[in-house]
Amino acid sequence: MSMYANNSEWELKRLILDVGKRIWTRGYVAANDGNITIRIGDNEILTTPTGVSKGFMTPDMIIKMNMDGKVISQSPKFRPSSEVKMHIEVYRQREDIKAVVHAHPPYCTSFAVAGIPLNKCVLPEAILTLGAVPIAPYGTPSTMEIPDSIKPIIQNSDAVLLANHGALTLGTDLINAYHRMETLEHSAQIVFTAIQLGNVNMIPGEQVKKLMELREKMNIPGRVSVCGVEPKNIKESVTPDQIEVITQEVIAKIKDLQKK
Numbered sequence: 001m002s003m004y005a006n007n008s009e010w011e012l013k014r015l016i017l018d019v020g021k022r023i024w025t026r027g028y029v030a031a032n033d034g035n036i037t038i039r040i041g042d043n044e045i046l047t048t049p050t051g052v053s054k055g056f057m058t059p060d061m062i063i064k065m066n067m068d069g070k071v072i073s074q075s076p077k078f079r080p081s082s083e084v085k086m087h088i089e090v091y092r093q094r095e096d097i098k099a100v101v102h103a104h105p106p107y108c109t110s111f112a113v114a115g116i117p118l119n120k121c122v123l124p125e126a127i128l129t130l131g132a133v134p135i136a137p138y139g140t141p142s143t144m145e146i147p148d149s150i151k152p153i154i155q156n157s158d159a160v161l162l163a164n165h166g167a168l169t170l171g172t173d174l175i176n177a178y179h180r181m182e183t184l185e186h187s188a189q190i191v192f193t194a195i196q197l198g199n200v201n202m203i204p205g206e207q208v209k210k211l212m213e214l215r216e217k218m219n220i221p222g223r224v225s226v227c228g229v230e231p232k233n234i235k236e237s238v239t240p241d242q243i244e245v246i247t248q249e250v251i252a253k254i255k256d257l258q259k260k
């Protein structure tokens, strides 16, 4: 049962408008970009419409639809975004998630364009609430490519960068999902600036372990991947041939050093 079962639909629509205003005001979206959903029941969600600035929505614009993507009620002027497929995939995969925010915040999206995941342990708050944030492979908007690309990642993460596109955050409620987007963009901005300053110091493994213990004690909802650890699939994707090449390079370097 949804944690939102006791809220009126009107209240939830107001909440979506508030978060829409916040993502637009903070510059997380341009023009009519971005979308916000809340799961209101086992088979029902509320979603923002397409073709509208998320900073200037009114309650009548919010659309109710089912998990098969069928619109239940709406004013005929507004349609759901094709990106809602990605939100529905999240709800299918994660029983615990009740809200999803998708935006294109400039710093997160820059990392997603550069192909650099935010997976280093640098800020305590980000380690606690986001963990390592991976990048989902690029998918064509409106197709099933994006839902398919996030599927394995959201099993272990409540925040995802979408390659050459933007970011997606998941929450046990809408404020929770929105706050993750704020923390994600804030971290991305700080990491970007630190890279420009020429040095990024990591929080040592022992300290990261303490933070993960703290996370458990604080009962922070959701799922995180521990930062600083390379995702398993990357290690597995290295072929024996590549390992041989790397090994030869390392041996050559050692020999070179011994000569000096």
Ligand SMILES: [Zn+2]
Binding pocket: 033, 034, 083, 102, 103, 104, 165, 166
């Ligand atoms: Zn988008």
